[in-house]
Amino acid sequence: MATGEPVSKKQKHKQRPTSTYSPEDLRQRIDRARHEGRFQQALELTKQLHKHEPTPANLELLKEVYLGRARQLRSQGKTCDALTVLEVASHLPDASEAWLEHLAQEMALCGEIRRTLILLDKLSEPASVQRILVQVADAAMQQEAAGRAALPPALQADLDRILLAFAQVEAGQDEAARETLQGIGLRSPFLEWKLLLRGLQAYWQNDDERAIENWQRLTPERLPARLAAPFRFRIDAAFRAAQPPATQAMLQKQIDCLQGSPLLPQLRNLQALLAHKDKMAAALRQVETLLPTLRQQMPQLVPRLAACFYWQILESTPEDILRYRRVFGSPPDDPNFYRLQAIGYEKAGELHVAHHYWQQYEQEIAAHPQEWPGDQAAHARAFIWQRMGQNAAAALDPRRQPSRRLFDLLGFEEEKPPPFNPPAEKCFEKSLELAPDLLETHEALLRYYLATDQPAKAEKAAQQLLQHFPHHVATLELLSDLCRKRGDYAAALGWIEQALKENALDRRLRRKTSDAHLLLARAYVESDHFEEARRHFQTALDLSSGSDNRMILAHWAACEFKAGAAARAEELVQQAQANPGEPTDGPPVPPVGVSYLLLTEVLRLKLDRALKKRFQEDLKRGLATPNQDGAVFLTRILAGLHQGGVTYFGKKSHTQKVLSYIHQARDLDFRETQLEELCRNLLDMEAYPQARRFANIGEQRYPENPVFPYLYALAWIQQRNRNLPMWDVVPRLKRARSLAQAQPPNECRDHMLEDIDKHLHELNPFALDFLSRMFGFDGDDEDDDGDDADDDW
Amino acid sequence: MDDPHVVLDLAADADDEAIRRRYLELVRQFAPEHHPEKFAAIRAAYERLRDRNARVRYRLLEAGRKETIESIVEEITCRSSRRRVSLKTLLSILPKP
Numbered sequence: 001m002a003t004g005e006p007v008s009k010k011q012k013h014k015q016r017p018t019s020t021y022s023p024e025d026l027r028q029r030i031d032r033a034r035h036e037g038r039f040q041q042a043l044e045l046t047k048q049l050h051k052h053e054p055t056p057a058n059l060e061l062l063k064e065v066y067l068g069r070a071r072q073l074r075s076q077g078k079t080c081d082a083l084t085v086l087e088v089a090s091h092l093p094d095a096s097e098a099w100l101e102h103l104a105q106e107m108a109l110c111g112e113i114r115r116t117l118i119l120l121d122k123l124s125e126p127a128s129v130q131r132i133l134v135q136v137a138d139a140a141m142q143q144e145a146a147g148r149a150a151l152p153p154a155l156q157a158d159l160d161r162i163l164l165a166f167a168q169v170e171a172g173q174d175e176a177a178r179e180t181l182q183g184i185g186l187r188s189p190f191l192e193w194k195l196l197l198r199g200l201q202a203y204w205q206n207d208d209e210r211a212i213e214n215w216q217r218l219t220p221e222r223l224p225a226r227l228a229a230p231f232r233f234r235i236d237a238a239f240r241a242a243q244p245p246a247t248q249a250m251l252q253k254q255i256d257c258l259q260g261s262p263l264l265p266q267l268r269n270l271q272a273l274l275a276h277k278d279k280m281a282a283a284l285r286q287v288e289t290l291l292p293t294l295r296q297q298m299p300q301l302v303p304r305l306a307a308c309f310y311w312q313i314l315e316s317t318p319e320d321i322l323r324y325r326r327v328f329g330s331p332p333d334d335p336n337f338y339r340l341q342a343i344g345y346e347k348a349g350e351l352h353v354a355h356h357y358w359q360q361y362e363q364e365i366a367a368h369p370q371e372w373p374g375d376q377a378a379h380a381r382a383f384i385w386q387r388m389g390q391n392a393a394a395a396l397d398p399r400r401q402p403s404r405r406l407f408d409l410l411g412f413e414e415e416k417p418p419p420f421n422p423p424a425e426k427c428f429e430k431s432l433e434l435a436p437d438l439l440e441t442h443e444a445l446l447r448y449y450l451a452t453d454q455p456a457k458a459e460k461a462a463q464q465l466l467q468h469f470p471h472h473v474a475t476l477e478l479l480s481d482l483c484r485k486r487g488d489y490a491a492a493l494g495w496i497e498q499a500l501k502e503n504a505l506d507r508r509l510r511r512k513t514s515d516a517h518l519l520l521a522r523a524y525v526e527s528d529h530f531e532e533a534r535r536h537f538q539t540a541l542d543l544s545s546g547s548d549n550r551m552i553l554a555h556w557a558a559c560e561f562k563a564g565a566a567a568r569a570e571e572l573v574q575q576a577q578a579n580p581g582e583p584t585d586g587p588p589v590p591p592v593g594v595s596y597l598l599l600t601e602v603l604r605l606k607l608d609r610a611l612k613k614r615f616q617e618d619l620k621r622g623l624a625t626p627n628q629d630g631a632v633f634l635t636r637i638l639a640g641l642h643q644g645g646v647t648y649f650g651k652k653s654h655t656q657k658v659l660s661y662i663h664q665a666r667d668l669d670f671r672e673t674q675l676e677e678l679c680r681n682l683l684d685m686e687a688y689p690q691a692r693r694f695a696n697i698g699e700q701r702y703p704e705n706p707v708f709p710y711l712y713a714l715a716w717i718q719q720r721n722r723n724l725p726m727w728d729v730v731p732r733l734k735r736a737r738s739l740a741q742a743q744p745p746n747e748c749r750d751h752m753l754e755d756i757d758k759h760l761h762e763l764n765p766f767a768l769d770f771l772s773r774m775f776g777f778d779g780d781d782e783d784d785d786g787d788d789a790d791d792d793w
Numbered sequence: 794m795d796d797p798h799v800v801l802d803l804a805a806d807a808d809d810e811a812i813r814r815r816y817l818e819l820v821r822q823f824a825p826e827h828h829p830e831k832f833a834a835i836r837a838a839y840e841r842l843r844d845r846n847a848r849v850r851y852r853l854l855e856a857g858r859k860e861t862i863e864s865i866v867e868e869i870t871c872r873s874s875r876r877r878v879s880l881k882t883l884l885s886i887l888p889k890p
Contacts, residue, residue, distance in 0.1 A: 307857025373806035
């Protein structure tokens with residue numbers, strides 16, 4: 001180097017001083033190299049160490065590293081190199097049995113039978129010998145004639161038996177094979193080959209249980225287990241599931257190769273292609289090559305493959321329709337792909353385009369009714385019209401439309417979507433023309449009329465439904481509600497009585513029927529038909545139970561006052577005000593509630609001033625000491641009056657008094673259900689600030705309940721004369737949604753979730769990022785204490 | 794197997810009565826206690842065909858929709874005969890050194 005001549009890499013390597021590392025350094029480097037799988041380097045370093053310090057410990061280390069390197073080479077398939085390493089290792093100054101056993105074991109695994117047997121002669125422990133002999137047996141089986149020749153005569157006989165048994169099993173001579181295998185003893189190194197063969201016999205006789213039983217006894221590291229693995233993979237689900245994915249793929253490939261149809265690899269390729277949406281074209285090209293064989297070998301699978309691709313096109317592009325047609329031809333049920341395109345456009349939210357394609361498809365069925373057995377063609381067309389109606393109706397859903405609020409915010413003119421042609425109503429009518437007994441269409445039409453606020457048409461549609469389905473309870477109930485809303489209490493009672501007949505034990509229906517009797521009774525009182533009224537009050541009482549009785553009694557008392565039967569009236573008042581420890585299946589009616597009911601009835605029926613004064617006093621006394629039941633009940637009455645549009649002289653003052661009463665009650669210990677009802681009642685009364693206050697209280701006391709943040713948000717959304725504080729409303733809605741989603745599904749929860757989604761969509765219909773960031777549409781909900789800014793009680 | 798007609802082994806134009814008769818026959822044959830999976834498949838197939846509306850709805854919107862390449866592969870695998878192979882063939886699947 002002093003001469004300055006260039007030094008080659010090899011020279012450099014040779015010139016490197018070999019003992020520059022201390023023994024400790026060497027040990028560390030050896031450990032690191034072994035740990036990192038660099039066994040060749042570890043071997044070089046260990047040789048240096050052993051040369052430098054030929055201690056027994058270093059010799060042990062050297063032996064370990066030699067074995068490690070040999071195993072590494074074997075696992076890489078370099079068995080010759082591995083054998084060279086073992087050969088060198090065998091010259092180490094150690095002739096212990098343990099070391100020789102290790103060497104023999106590795107040599108056998110590398111398939112070197114002769115040298116293994118030489119080493120085996122030096123071993124005296126029978127267990128060690130047996131352990132190595134099984135590896136020798138495996139090596140001999142793999143090497144066929146050469147392997148046999150290398151074996152001692154005793155082992156050759158067992159190997160011959162196994163080979164013969166294999167030939168017999170292959171030829172279907174199972175009995176002969178069984179007899180041949182009898183010669184393999186329990187101590188034979190070929191015992192596991194016997195188990196493999198017995199398993200294979202069972203497998204080929206379709207006795208999977210016995211096959212698995214035999215194969216379960218195989219040593220996983222040995223050759224018989226590796227040969228049984230693909231078969232076991234096919235029939236043993238637990239074994240299959242226990243394999244890592246790479247092994248599963250390998251075993252699948254092996255079993256396909258051994259037992260499968262030549263179609264399988266191609267189909268698996270298809271499977272892989274279809275996992276990617278953008279590879280449909282490639283998949284269809286692959287099908288083109290596969291189809292001739294499939295048609296020849298398993299023609300019954302061709303329509304199934306076609307169906308599979310037909311529906312996959314929905315996830316792909318329209319160009320693939322042409323490719324599909326070229327490969328499979330036109331599908332018999334949808335020769336022009338109108339149905340597929342209709343469904344595809346529906347999926348993409350393009351309902352107008354879907355409408356067009358559904359019409360085309362309906363016309364296609366109408367032109368070829370013979371393709372559908374019996375009268376199914378008409379029903380199929382009816383279904384299509386029904387679906388078109390539902391699409392047209394869904395397009396009216398505010399969730400599918402940008403909200404006015406956002407257009408206003410951005411200063412845009414709202415672009416109205418074109419009307420559906422034919423519109424929803426016509427579609428449903430057409431569907432019913434074709435199949436008048438299609439319940440779903442009747443229901444859809446009914447829903448449509450209700451959603452579009454057409455109660456008269458809804459009533460007509462409900463009656464039409466009942467002509468075909470006279471026992472449809474939901475429709476009977478709905479008709480009763482519609483009649484009740486338009487003040488026809490007699491008709492309302494008639495429908496609900498029919499519904500009750502269908503299910504006389506339904507408590508909800510009994511209660512609704514009782515309510516209908518009460519309403520009709522009150523109408524009779526107004527028109528001075530007291531006898532009819534009494535009859536209905538009595539029936540209402542008979543059908544009701546618990547706290548409802550007291551309400552009915554209060555109304556009945558008012559009736560008797562009007563009828564001039566003061567004694568009977570007083571008796572009823574006493575009954576209503578008494579607290580006989582009634583069974584409460586509903587919320588209790590507090591005395592203040594009875595007083596308020598009586599007062600409203602006295603005012604509504606314009607009864608004597610003395611009565612008015614008396615019940616006013618009662619109410620005043622009741623309002624002096626607020627309680628939870630009173631707050632809930634009074635707001636319930638006022639909400640009912642507000643919702644029903646009922647007014648009477650003094651209502652405004654009563655409302656103020658009740659609001660003041662509940663304000664005083666705000667710190668009382670309300671139950672969760674009481675708070676929920678109170679908030680809902682206040683919302684119905686349009687007392688929005690109060691509703692928000694109690695929703696806040698509910699949210700603080702019951703933080704897991706989604707109803708409170710939801711009602712809080714609603715109290716802002718429904719208060720239309722105020723600017724909506726999005727920063728407050730949106731996080732509440734999102735919190736309500738996440739809390740509701742964590743609850744088990746039920747009708748109330750689902751309805752609430754649907755409504756929350758609707759409002760969130762209305763507040764940000766285009767899912768604009770900047771709005772999301774501004775108002776918290778995305779990201780975690782920030783919990784704020786929600787103090788109401790405008791606490792105007 | 795997705796096609797309910799195939800599961801119940803019925804013609805495509807079978808009517809309500811034929812479908813119900815076949816269903817009861819199969820349910821007796823494959824009681825849920827002894828053949829839970831088969832029973833579930835029969836039940837599901839019957840639900841799709843039990844009345845005219847169900848049949849039309851199925852054919853219109855669901856037929857073939859649950860078909861997958863996986864189920865076709867499964868079918869081919871099941872139908873592939875378990876042919877016997879020689880030791881040589883068996884050894885040939887092992888990776889070569």
